[in-house]
Amino acid sequence: MKNWDQFLSPYKQAVEELKVKLKGMRKQYEQASSHSPIEFVTGRVKPIASILDKANQKGIPLDKLETEMQDIAGLRMMCQFVDDIKRVVELLRNRNDFEIVEERDYISHKKVSGYRSYHVVIRYPVQTINGEKKILAEIQIRTLAMNFWATIEHSLNYKYKGQFPEDIKMRLQRAAEAAFRLDEEMSLIRGEIQDAQAFFTKKKEQQENT
Ligand code: 0O2
Numbered sequence: 001m002k003n004w005d006q007f008l009s010p011y012k013q014a015v016e017e018l019k020v021k022l023k024g025m026r027k028q029y030e031q032a033s034s035h036s037p038i039e040f041v042t043g044r045v046k047p048i049a050s051i052l053d054k055a056n057q058k059g060i061p062l063d064k065l066e067t068e069m070q071d072i073a074g075l076r077m078m079c080q081f082v083d084d085i086k087r088v089v090e091l092l093r094n095r096n097d098f099e100i101v102e103e104r105d106y107i108s109h110k111k112v113s114g115y116r117s118y119h120v121v122i123r124y125p126v127q128t129i130n131g132e133k134k135i136l137a138e139i140q141i142r143t144l145a146m147n148f149w150a151t152i153e154h155s156l157n158y159k160y161k162g163q164f165p166e167d168i169k170m171r172l173q174r175a176a177e178a179a180f181r182l183d184e185e186m187s188l189i190r191g192e193i194q195d196a197q198a199f200f201t202k203k204k205e206q207q208e209n210t
Pocket of ligand 1: 046050054071104111113114115119149150151153154
């Protein structure tokens with residue numbers, strides 16, 4: 001019987017610390033009044049039931065979770081535009097508070113499900129009262145459209161336990177294509193959108209200063 005509180009404690013600490021750090025990157029863009037490639041950041045520790053399900057599906061023994069399950073600590077960084085994803089990955093590569101272990105590009109190579117996202121697996125040092133402990137964490141970087149699709153597909157997956165009826169499967173594929181086209185369209189009018197956003201940010205600042 002695993003002591004889950006003890007096992008998950010460094011993961012919880014890592015998620016809290018990384019949320020602050022990654023959100024801090026967005027804040028720095030705001031302070032510099034320049035377009036932030038990061039729209040928002042979320043994070044979670046995988047629930048115990050999901051850890052057990054995944055370990056079972058992938059045949060991972062519970063005493064190997066630390067090295068073989070890379071997404072017990074999970075962070076998500078959402079971007080407005082596909083091009084922002086590259087910039088965010090570059091920002092992550094340039095940091096020296098963690099080490100990148102692996103990158104998985106499901107944007108150039110989308111999954112058969114239609115899933116698109118860029119995954120960066122990091123080794124993150126957590127400071128504990130017993131010294132430093134390095135844990136694995138997965139950062140998923142995706143556009144708002146990719147996130148919308150993945151969130152819906154994830155909840156349907158939960159409902160149908162991966163066995164989608166044919167019509168739902170087809171609609172999800174079509175929705176994935178629509179999300180892809182939406183990203184393309186937004187990229188084409190990126191300049192216009194950013195001008196409008198800069199205008200509103202400036203106006204808000206002026207109102208706050210009067
Ligand atoms: P949860 O509930 O998000 O934690 P594998 O599961 O074998 O495909 P692997 O090797 O664990 O993947 O790593 P990978 O490919 O980086 O995928 C891990 C996570 O990516 C998943 O975690 C999801 O969050 C997300 N993901 C991958 N494929 C899909 C997909 O087809 N649809 C959606 N909605 N998300 C996906 P978990 O553990 O599955 O789930």
